[in-house]
Amino acid sequence: MNPSIIGQMAVSGALMGLVYALIAYGFQLTYATSKSINFGQGELVMVSAFFSLTLTNLGLPYWAMVPGGLLFGALLGLVVERTGVRLALEQKSEGWILLSIILGLFFFSAAENIWGRDDRPFPTPISADPIHVFGVDVTRLELSVAVGVFAIMGLIELFKRRTLLGKAFEAVSADRDAAELMGISATRTVMLSYALSGTVAALAGILVSPITTVGPTMASALILKAFSVAVVAGLDSGFGVVLIGMALGVLESLASFYLGSGWREAPSLTLLILALAVRPTGVFGKAVIRKV
């Protein structure tokens, strides 16, 4: 088969995969500090995208809209933490599972009522015209997704490693009780992780919307893939999600090309089952030995 076609498929798939990876990274952030996951993460992506669209429609330029959207995402993350997660964690219950799903449903209905159920275009100054690189067509829009994903993940990882607050984040991730004894507020750190996770979700929404349009159901297909990526890579794998996300995206697109579009999801789901059977902690996950 023509190598340029394979190249095209791989590049398109990998770029979609980066979006999965970014959402999966949002799962990781909260899992690290609190061992909890926001099952309504997809709705955070969607509501933030709608909010950013509203900012744009109000006449804000793109570069002013992006921080506004990210801030909104962070606030939503805090709302989820306060209403859905904190009490459950204090009571050492698993209530956050149900509560985060309920919050997701609530955001979904709110979005339907506020913005309606139509899929709408998301205007962007970044051109959607293809550029030709080594026989492969990519659009600047798609490249902006890659740049955005790497930029925010890089920044957050730098923050975790280089700043005092980041060190506290790492400490709580490593051992919550020990960190508390050292005078680090675990509650504050969990709040921070949810705010970061919300920011990441908002960025995913802003980056992907110009390609996929904005609508209440825009994230439902993405979120399942993102969850698979997070699980296959391991919920504490850091940059592992990027590799797995890209691999999953490439696999999907090659599968739909060679096996037919009806088989698009099959290889990636098979891989998910295999990965879980062989490495339950994820490909890049660390097995933790607990002494009792």
Place this chain on the structure above:
Amino acid sequence: MLRQTLYGSLFLAALGLHAGDTVKLAITGPFTGGSAPMGASTRDGAKLAIAEINAAGGIQVGNKKMKIEVIERDDEAKNERGALIAQELAAMGDLSGVIGTVNTGVCMAGDKHLQEKGVTKIICPAAGSASMTQWSKAGVKDLSIFRFAAHDGIQAAMVVEEAINRHFTKVAVIFDSTNYGVSGRDDMLNQIKLQGNKLQVVAQEKFNIGDKDMTAQLLRAKAAGAQAVLIWAIGPELAAVSNGMAKIGMKAPLIGGWTLSMSNYIDNAGKNGNGTLMPQTFIEDPITPKAKAFIDGYHKTYKVDRIPSAVAAAQGYDAVLIFAAAVKQAGSTDTHKIKAALEDLKEPVKGVIATWNHPYTKWNPADVTTHEAFRREQVVMGMVQDGRVVFGNASDKARLIKEAAGTPAKPATAKPAAKAKGKTK
């Protein structure tokens, strides 16, 4: 004692309803949700016609003029909602008729309740073949369900015809995995065979609702040398296909079902949608005085500068005019008499789409076209251009202007050639 009074007043209330001097007409459809552009446009088009009729004093029924009273029901494009609404309407007793339904699934779920009570319904604008063929399959002898839309059979025939007329020989067939998409693919493949196998299908590709990256499917089509893409799908996925084609530099035009004229395709595809072709029963272009009055009226009444779905709005408008003509001819608000009048409408109805000359005939289970108003010649090819739908072929425009000026559309009894093509199932 109390109970007696209650029953008594209920009885009186019921009497009061029957004694009303209005024609009760229900309008149903999805007024919210993804299909809302079609549902709301149908409703608004229909209400425009109703407002005009009422402003002129109402319909002449027997020796008095009666106004039309509208009963609106939102089925949210959900089959179960549609079934409940149909049950409610069928139980009303004094309802003269129903106009509406966008989704074929809703027709399948609800129409049986109306048919059971013999309530006259004009389906508008659901196009899926199954909503009429279900009655011929069941062998129903007396049917109170009519359709006022260009059904998928006509549309698929036109799509294939257009590809042949544009001298394409290799095409890709792309469809979504819903009932609508799959049955559209079957209709198109069937038409390719019927029209002499002049098109070679080099790729058959499918996608799911919610898919946004169509690169794989499109690359297969491109690699196979497709010169045009024949497509049957719903909603924004159509836009994803257009945008994907632009990305991989595929210049082949998109030809497909009338959903390509919906605002959520046109807006989301932007300039990549230019040149896309689809069958239309009405183009938002004031080429005749009647069309101009309708378009201006719609824009002014609903404060828009583009009708969300011009096809649905115009069909809703004409359906009301035809229904009103049937009420007048029946001289009664009784839904059974209106049905009989619809099957033998004597006076031509001057609508915004065409002049309707005897649109329906007595139901024959072996021939669904007896209850289908549209024939091939009432449908034209539309083309997307800079965010609007315009005439795809100049000859269509010229023909419509000429027809409106003098010669009316052919009566249904003349059975034009497209009739055989229309019946694909």
